[in-house]
Amino acid sequence: MRKASRGDNAARGELYARYSQKMYSICVRMTGNRSDAEDILQDAFLTAFDRLTQLRDYNLFEAWLRKIVVNECIRFAKKSLSKISLDEQYADFAEADDLNWLQLISFEQIHFEIKNLPDGCREVFNLYVLEDHTHQEIAAELNISVSTSKSQYHRARQLLKERLRKQFIQYG
Amino acid sequence: MDEFKKYLRENRHLLDVESPPRESVWLNIGQSGSVRKKMAISPLARWVAAACIVLLTGAATYVLWPSKMGPAAAGTNSKTQNTIPETQNAKPDIVETPEKIGWTDTAGSAISPLPGEVIAVNAGAETKSSTVPSKPRKVVRSALKQKTAIDLLQENYASIIDVQLKKLEATPIHVESPGYFHAFKKQWYDMEKDEKKIQADIKLYGLNDAVLTQFIQLYQAKLLLLKQLQGEINKMNNRAQQYPQMQSKEPSFLKM
Numbered sequence: 001m002r003k004a005s006r007g008d009n010a011a012r013g014e015l016y017a018r019y020s021q022k023m024y025s026i027c028v029r030m031t032g033n034r035s036d037a038e039d040i041l042q043d044a045f046l047t048a049f050d051r052l053t054q055l056r057d058y059n060l061f062e063a064w065l066r067k068i069v070v071n072e073c074i075r076f077a078k079k080s081l082s083k084i085s086l087d088e089q090y091a092d093f094a095e096a097d098d099l100n101w102l103q104l105i106s107f108e109q110i111h112f113e114i115k116n117l118p119d120g121c122r123e124v125f126n127l128y129v130l131e132d133h134t135h136q137e138i139a140a141e142l143n144i145s146v147s148t149s150k151s152q153y154h155r156a157r158q159l160l161k162e163r164l165r166k167q168f169i170q171y172g
Numbered sequence: 173m174d175e176f177k178k179y180l181r182e183n184r185h186l187l188d189v190e191s192p193p194r195e196s197v198w199l200n201i202g203q204s205g206s207v208r209k210k211m212a213i214s215p216l217a218r219w220v221a222a223a224c225i226v227l228l229t230g231a232a233t234y235v236l237w238p239s240k241m242g243p244a245a246a247g248t249n250s251k252t253q254n255t256i257p258e259t260q261n262a263k264p265d266i267v268e269t270p271e272k273i274g275w276t277d278t279a280g281s282a283i284s285p286l287p288g289e290v291i292a293v294n295a296g297a298e299t300k301s302s303t304v305p306s307k308p309r310k311v312v313r314s315a316l317k318q319k320t321a322i323d324l325l326q327e328n329y330a331s332i333i334d335v336q337l338k339k340l341e342a343t344p345i346h347v348e349s350p351g352y353f354h355a356f357k358k359q360w361y362d363m364e365k366d367e368k369k370i371q372a373d374i375k376l377y378g379l380n381d382a383v384l385t386q387f388i389q390l391y392q393a394k395l396l397l398l399k400q401l402q403g404e405i406n407k408m409n410n411r412a413q414q415y416p417q418m419q420s421k422e423p424s425f426l427k428m
Contacts, residue, residue, distance in 0.1 A: 009202055016198055025188035038193045045201050050400055053393070054359055075411070099175050107186040114187070129177045130184050157176060 001061065005052035012049055019062060020045070023069045029115045030073035030126050040076055044069040070131050074141045077123040081142055101168050113163045117156050124149050125156035219332065220388055223325040227384065322379055329391040336398040337428060343405050344423030346412040353426060356401045360428050363394050401426075 003011035023044065027037035048068050055064055117125060123142065127133040128149070133141070135149040142149070180187070370387050377383070405426070 013198065013202070016201065020198075021190070021192050022188040024193050025190040028190045029187070034190075034193070037190075038197050041193055042197050042200050042204075046204055049201075051355075054355060079411070099179060102176070102179060107183065108189045110180070111187045111189050115190075129180050130187070132181065157174075161176070 001052070001055075001058040004049065005055075015061075016045060019065055022062075023065060025111065026066065026069055026126075026130075027073060029111065029130070030070075030123055031076060032115050032117070032119065032122055036076065040069070040072045044072045047072070070127075073123075074127070078142055080119055081123065081144070102164065105164050105168055109167055110160075110164065113160055113167075116163075117159060121152040121156035121159070124152040125160070128153050219328055220392070223328065223388070226324060227322070322374070325387070329395075333391070333394055333398065336395060336402070340398055340402050340405070341426055341428065343402065344409075344425060345405055346409050346423050353401060353404070356397060356404075357428060359397055360394070363390060363397070366390055367394075 001011070001015075004015055020041065024037060024041050027040045027044075028034060031037045031040065044065070048065050051068075055061060114122065114125065124138055127138050127141070128135065135146050135153070138144070138149045139146045144152075367390055370383060370390060373383055374387075
């Protein structure tokens with residue numbers, strides 16, 4: 001880590017090899033496509049290497065890098081979300097979460113369906129569920145209202161469940 | 173937390189199953205990183221080299237030059253002087269005359285010594301040479317030169333940092349609030365504390381290689397931080413230009 005902070009390319013390569021796949025998965029889930037995800041991954045790693053000297057505790061590198069990646073994804077999302085309307089309201093139906101079937105679905109499939117969610121609800125879903133941001137934080141980050149954030153999350157959850165259930169029914 | 177969210181959150185690590193990105197991503201990172209590294213170093217190299225040369229010259233002159241001559245040595249020198257041919261540069265009688273500012277030799281040329289400088293008394297009378305010999309001056313000047321080299325180093329770096337800082341603080345930020353950059357600010361304040369500590373160490377222990385290296389590295393790090401921060405703000409403002417709806421109503425300014 002110290003070598004990487006001093007600009008050692010081999011050390012940086014090692015860090016990239018260790019963490020790129022995980023961070024790339026986050027980028028793909030947030031953006032919905034590999035090309036944009038690659039751009040974001042590149043920017044995020046460059047930023048991380050530039051700022052590596054600021055990191056005091058190297059044990060927190062992964063969490064720190066993840067934060068940088070997510071921030072880059074949010075910046076990207078802000079651009080794309082500004083072009084679409086997110087004012088649709090989805091009723092918050094209190095469903096009984098019978099999720100036994102979900103445990104039979106592979107995580108590859110879940111990942112695939114998350115990244116194929118429509119723009120808007122995909123970003124909110126990722127931030128709320130996987131990155132553990134609150135709706136208030138998401139609203140501030142994406143320049144949307146709290147109620148929009150909540151409704152987009154419910155839309156995403158509804159869609160995801162329907163699609164995964166179809167997969168389950170179709171393929172068992 | 174609903175059960176759906178809870179299930180996914182608990183198994184988040186199992187969702188990272190995307191196939192790796194293309195090789196070109198790492199190639200771009202590697203190239204951009206080395207270019208950034210190059211750019212970060214080259215603007216400072218000139219100042220660092222100049223400061224090092226001045227300091228080393230001063231230190232070498234101070235260390236290698238013969239010890240200072242006092243009144244006892246002056247007497248000895250005057251005896252030897254008579255045997256030295258006129259054509260050669262003779263060592264004159266040397267007396268400290270700090271008050272003799274504007275004292276002239278017999279040839280009539282004005283001599284304006286530096287404070288504390290040693291002046292040749294008999295140079296004119298002996299008619300060996302009408303010019304004031306330069307060697308004695310160097311003994312005293314090298315000590316002064318060493319001291320001013322440190323001040324020069326500090327002043328040079330401080331002036332560059334000041335220019336960068338003023339530029340930064342005058343750049344309007346159109347997208348994020350100044351609080352977004354708190355990590356940079358914290359690092360800046362830590363560096364200021366380190367700088368004061370090093371200055372205190374110099375006063376206590378004098379200048380040595382280790383302290384000098386620390387000093388130079390600290391200033392380099394400060395300049396790099398300002399450059400990174402400026403880059404970050406420029407990047408954000410460029411994005412804001414492309415997407416005006418992202419801009420804040422009022423631009424804000426950073427105060428370090």
